[in-house]
Amino acid sequence: MKRHVKKRLKALVVDDEKSIRRFLTAALSSYGYDVLEAENAGKAIELFFSFHPDILILDLGLPDIDGIEVIRKVREKASTPIIILSVREDETDKIAALDAGADDYLTKPFHIEELLARLRAVLRRGSSWEQTGIFRCADLSVDFDRRLVEVKGTEVHLTPTEYDILRLLIRNEGRVVTHQQILREIWNKDESFEGVDHLLRVTISNLRNKIEPNPERPAFIITEPGVGYRLRSGI
Amino acid sequence: MNKLKKYRYYGYLFSSGLVALMSLLGEFVQRYFNPTNLVMLYLLAVIISANLWGRGPSIFTAVISVITFDFLFVPPRFTLTVADTQYLLTFAGLLVVGIVISELASKMRERAIEARNREVQTVALYDLSRDLAGALSLEKAVQVILFHIKKISDSDLTVYLREGESVKSWNSGPSRPEDEHEITVVSQILCGERAGKSKAGLFAESGFRYVPMRASGKIIGVISFGQDENNELGPEKVRMLEAIANQAALAIERIKLLEENRQIELLHEKEKLHSALLSSISHDLKTPLVSITGSLSSLLRKEKKLALSVRQELIETAYEESVRMNRYVGHLLDMARIEAGALKVNYQPCDLREIIGVALEELKERLNGRQVRVEISKEIGEVSVDFFLMTKVLVNIIDNAAKYSPPDSSIEIVAKTENGYLEIRVIDHGYGIPARDLERVFDKFYRVEKTGHVQGTGLGLSICRGIVELHGGRIWIESKENIGTSVIINIPVNRAGVKLP
Known part of the structure; x- marks a missing residue:
């Protein structure tokens, strides 16, 4: 990580549990981040607008205001990446946070590697494929200029919808893409309804059959239950 | 007449x-x-x-x-x-x-x-007492009483029994509207307010006749007879009815005592179970904590003096134990939610392959490269289940399959639909479960003795059963020792309207 980072990035960690802030600060500092800490929403907003961190790591259950309010306040003025930390398993909370403008989420307890991967994904600026126009990951390669998808060097024929979804996932490599986002981008639907949801599941299933080495255990397109899909990065 | x-x-x-x-x-x-x-x-x-x-x-x-x-x-x-x-x-x-x-x-x-x-x-009373002895519930006893009185009197009968503060009634004939006067008389008799006015144990008032049921000096109920012009109760029948009423009262008293005893016993059993659960939970929660605090305190005190490999070992122990503890706490919470009835099934159309995929992804570390063969029959369309809960079920079952079979053996997951039911089989080629344990493995905190070395919460399968039953389905195990175990889930999926094209 240190190799890629020119200057030290500033991270704001917001959690009401002191022990969690303590371990996040220790871990993130050792990975090259300067860490600011806030224990409640009020302090978080104050620190955010005075120090302009590069990333916000935010717990949803805060003592003063709901974390989702913090996301809204930040999003009014800044597009800084936001990662949500939550103990809640309920997917509606995650969706609400993502809808409010969060970039990704992690459910506590989590492995520090997972957090770092999320940070890398949301902070990624200009991946190599954006310059070359060719995305490569393990046996999969996608040539965006020629709309050519290959698995192990063999061309795979995707329908336009399948291709568009794959491209959307690649553009958000490593980041969760919600059902809503896909429906909006691919089908121009703002509301999810049964017909479209079904179409989405079928398309993903077909896409997996075409590009996954083992569609029963997807390696590229990961399901985020109840939330959406994520293209696994760094395979 | x-x-x-x-x-x-x-x-x-x-x-x-x-x-x-x-x-x-x-x-x-x-x-x-x-x-x-x-x-x-x-x-x-x-x-x-x-x-x-x-x-x-x-x-x-x-x-x-x-x-x-x-x-x-x-x-x-x-x-x-x-x-x-x-x-x-x-x-x-x-x-x-x-x-x-x-x-x-x-x-x-x-x-x-x-x-x-x-x-x-004598024969009638003997029959009555024999039938009453066989009646183990209040409901049954009342039916017996009604049946036997019916043999003596054709009139419409009602049996009233004191139930704590209230009065419960059973009617012999077709149900009739409650007569307010009747209720008043019955409650007065039950309260002992009419004891003085009793004539040969029988109260007659505005067409109804009442026979009190006495047991150990108390009136515990009343039998009332409706109007019946063709049938006058002679002294013989009144005596007989009294005898029946008293015998019935004794039987009901006995059943109530039995019931109370059973309740007390049940409470006792429950308390015993609770304390066993508590000791099991505290043991299982403390064990990983002991390792974690032990490892971390060693690192804290003597970090400089410890060899690098030892340090690594201690850190790994602490990490693994905390992961295990997290799983255990998760299981406890799931179990608590199921038992509290707080778990709601959120039915949604799901691609079964996705559920299995997510479960396998979650188990990736624990499966450790183990060969898992998934076979989903083509005719399965989308199934209407709770994605999260079904994932939990499969994670638990596949995890068990991996734990109770040799690391180099394969695991198979076979799914098909039949008559509107989805059947998922998770098959391992492991140690198997002795027949006597087959049903008990679904009990809370039960672990098959032979495999004492395997770490687990003993809750996984009871959680699975809870979730599958919430879906209106069944889960069971077929197993042969030293050949392998199949866990079978069978849930109705008729709700699923759509099929994958």
């Missing part, structure tokens, strides 16, 4: 017939006998009449016998005048003997009837 009257009337009619018959017989034999001896024939008629029809008809027989005898056989015949005064003695004899015989015979008859009644009563 009418029946009884008619019966008496027949007694007199038959008695007259009998006298006529005897007179006819007398007519035939009178030329061979002295008229005085013909009296014997009439005495025979009196005896028969007394035996068959009782006191009234037999005295009647004695009287008409005297008149008929005088009229038919005493000279001058066919007049009531008597030529020979000695016949007056014969008349008196016939009359007196006739009446005495009537008395004796009818008394004998009454006693016989009484004895028969008593026998019937």
Whole structure:
């Protein structure tokens, strides 16, 4: 990580549990981040607008205001990446946070590697494929200029919808893409309804059959239950 | 009432017939006998009449016998005048003997009837007590009581029983609207407010009659009889009803005591289970904590002095144990949610392959490169289940399969739909489960003894069962020792409307 980072990035960690802030600060500092800490929403907003961190790591259950309010306040003025930390398993909370403008989420307890991967994904600026126009990951390669998808060097024929979804996932490599986002981008639907949801599941299933080495255990397109899909990065 | 009257009337009619018959017989034999001896024939008629029809008809027989005898056989015949005064003695004899015989015979008859009644009563009470002894629930006992009273009285019956502060009632016939007056009387009887007014244990008021049920000096219930004009309760029946009521009261008292005992026992069992659970939980929660605090405190105190490999070892231990503890706490929370009924199934159309994929992804570390073969039959469309909960079920089952089989053996997941049911089989080629443990593995905190070295919460399968049952399905295990185990989930998926094209 240190190799890629020119200057030290500033991270704001917001959690009401002191022990969690303590371990996040220790871990993130050792990975090259300067860490600011806030224990409640009020302090978080104050620190955010005075120090302009590069990333916000935010717990949803805060003592003063709901974390989702913090996301809204930040999003009014800044597009800084936001990662949500939550103990809640309920997917509606995650969706609400993502809808409010969060970039990704992690459910506590989590492995520090997972957090770092999320940070890398949301902070990624200009991946190599954006310059070359060719995305490569393990046996999969996608040539965006020629709309050519290959698995192990063999061309795979995707329908336009399948291709568009794959491209959307690649553009958000490593980041969760919600059902809503896909429906909006691919089908121009703002509301999810049964017909479209079904179409989405079928398309993903077909896409997996075409590009996954083992569609029963997807390696590229990961399901985020109840939330959406994520293209696994760094395979 | 009418029946009884008619019966008496027949007694007199038959008695007259009998006298006529005897007179006819007398007519035939009178030329061979002295008229005085013909009296014997009439005495025979009196005896028969007394035996068959009782006191009234037999005295009647004695009287008409005297008149008929005088009229038919005493000279001058066919007049009531008597030529020979000695016949007056014969008349008196016939009359007196006739009446005495009537008395004796009818008394004998009454006693016989009484004895028969008593026998019937005894048999009825015996039947009742036998049936009541067999009744183990209040409901059953009341049915028995209603059935037996029905044999004595045709009228509409209601049994009222005290149930704590309130009164519960059972009706024999078709349900009828509650009579307010009846309820008032019943509750007054139950409160003992009417004890003084009781006449032979029976209360009669505005068409209803009430028999209190007494056990150990208390009135625990009331049997009420509805209006029934054709059926008057004689003292015999009242006594019988009282006997039934008291026996029923005793039986109900017994059942209530049994029930209380059972409750107490159940409570006791529950408390025992709770304390066993508590000790099991605290043990399982503390064990990883011991390792974590142990490892971390060693690192904290002597970090500099420890060899790098030891440090690594301690850190790994702490990490693995905390992961295990997290899983354990998760299981406890799931179990608590299921038991509290807080888990709601959020049905949504799901791609089964996705559920299995997510489960395998979650288990990636624990499966450690193990070969898992997934076979989903083509006809399965989307299934309507709770994605999260079904993932939890599969994670638990696949994890078990991996834990209880050799690391190099494969695991198979086979899914198909049949008659609107989705069947998922998770098959391992492992150690198997002894037959005696097959049902118990679903119990909380149960672990098959032989595999004591395997770490687990003992909750996984009970959580699975809870979730599968919430889906209206079944989960069971087929297993052969040293060959392998299959866990089978069977849930209805008729809700799923759509099919994958």
